[in-house]
Amino acid sequence: MRGSWLYVNVSAAAARKRLAGRGLGVKKVHSAGRNQAVVLHTAEGEHLEELQTIFHDVGWSLTEQGLSPPIDNLRNLGPTSAQWLRDVGVRTIADLRQLGAVGAYELVRRRQPECSLNLLWALAAGLDERDWRELTAEEKQALRRELGR
Known part of the structure; x- marks a missing residue:
């Protein structure tokens, strides 16, 4: 063909x-x-x-x-989180890597104020192909500092 x-x-x-x-x-x-x-x-x-x-x-x-693989393929993400990311222009895992977990979270948070820090944990851990529950307290604190919280 x-x-x-x-x-x-x-x-x-x-x-x-x-x-x-x-x-x-x-x-x-x-x-x-x-x-x-x-x-x-x-x-x-x-x-x-x-x-x-x-x-x-x-x-x-x-x-x-x-x-690049679609954002839907990132570990820890459900369909709602994936849609929120696509809505702010994060369509692929490469897009997320370029922005970083905190940058992508901030974009989503502006449009979806109800999103929780669990999304940030999911993004950060997903980029390392880890379960979000494996993030240590120190890693979460570092992400909060980067976020300015």
Whole structure:
């Protein structure tokens, strides 16, 4: 099957749902790992831009190497926290690494004042691929200091 690949940060089922009834030269969608899919397409020009726009909120790339895992894949995060992060522009784990746990927490806190420090603990531990309950009192205190609390 000829075409080009578009790597996206949603499951294959979610990608198919987003693409339903749109055409855009999409030939096939299949899984590329946890919460990631690859779309085989023949779209060019405006159609390719439209295809990319469909996935702007979760992240996409023309190469597999160019796509960081979605924020949903970070350890300790549930769907609500992941959505809060996407809402402030943190779509991938690479985005979170660039901002840091405290920076991302501050962005979310401005939009979601009800979020607790547990989100900060989850982000900091998740970046180290640890359970948030493993953070020591000293690590939590250091995060509070960085936060200015």
